Amino acid sequence: MNDFVNQFWNWYVILLVLASIIACGVLLWTQSQPPPAKLDTTGHVWDETLEEYNNPLPKWWMWLFYITVIFSLVYSFLYPTLGSFQGILGWSSSGQWAREMAKFDEQTKPLYAKYMQTDLKALAADNVGMETGKRLYLTYCVQCHGADAKGSKGFPNLADNDWLWGGEPAQIVETIAAGRNGVMPPHAQLGAETIKDLANYVRSLSGLPADSLRASKGQEAFNSAGCSGCHGPDGKGMQALGAPNLTDKIWLYGSSEATISETITKGRNNQMPAWKEFLGDEKVHLLAAYVLSLGQAAGGK
Ligand code: HEC
Ligand code: HEC
Known part of the structure; x- marks a missing residue:
């Protein structure tokens, strides 16, 4: 695939890469000339007698560098390296992920089949x-x-x-x-006072501090407003509807009067x-x- 809109950038990249590699080779060559007969120093002297020599790198080291230069040139022509050139070998990573996943699925299939049974x-x-x-x-x-x-x-x-x-x-x-879709309908129509009564009743169900007068009014409303239809007459919930048990200490949204009032007023719609x-x-x-x-x-x- 050619991602370049214009061939200019393609050639720009190719030339930049090749020029850099060749420049490395030239630099190596200039640095590998035999040492001069006379000792060459950089002129830096430390501690009175310590001088820095300017000798070429050892031959074996030099050759390791030459090998890397040659390797990168060969690699650039074999694999997709230069701009949008695909490389002589035509290697590509496209589809590799899908192939490997399919192979992996094939390997794990018997294991999952065993688990399934x-x-x-x-x-x-x-x-x-x-x-x-x-x-x-x-x-x-x-x-x-x-x-x-x-x-x-x-x-x-x-x-x-x-x-x-x-x-x-x-x-x-x-x-x-x-x-699953847990739906608790909104009950704003009950009015703020009744909702407060209900919230106190709900808190009292799990033994949380509550205004006892409001809680007893809330208990009536719990039945008359239809709460018991989903949460059960005793508030213990109904799993068929995903209606939570209100008598335990486990809360999906929170146990404060404000949070419970918000749940009752606005309702909740929750998706698994x-x-x-x-x-x-x-x-x-x-x-x-x-x-x-x-x-x-x-x-x-
Ligand atoms: C996008 C968020 C999300 C992701 C991802 C998610 N869940 Fe859930 N899950 C929920 C919500 C929200 C509920 C509660 C639904 C409700 O209120 O009725 C839930 C409920 C459940 C329940 C029911 C709990 C109960 O008390 O009955 C189980 C079990 C569960 N999820 C398992 C999983 C597993 C296993 C995964 C991973 C495959 C998963 N969930 C991924 C959001 C998510
Ligand atoms: C149509 C069935 C239905 C009715 C009617 C209903 N609820 Fe619910 N209620 C639910 C469901 C389902 C949830 C869980 C919502 C979720 O999964 O997000 C819930 C959640 C709640 C919660 C949150 C509990 C927690 O753990 O945070 C409270 C409190 C609550 N209801 C109180 C009431 C009260 C009070 C009434 C009456 C005004 C009422 N509900 C009426 C189905 C209902």
């Missing part, structure tokens, strides 16, 4: 498999769920036993393969991307086992 729970206990699972995690999941998988605001912690969408093997596979198309069933399977192993390491079922 292993039950998810058994795979989660397989140290070698989990090394690969971890590498996949660090490549594809780390930017949202964090290097320690503990998540951050809006991105759930995967290294615990609390699940928005369920922690059974099949549920985790489904989450990763097809993605789907990976089946991009990664394929085998990698999804391995990642699901890895996520499962994280939960187990946290002391789960």
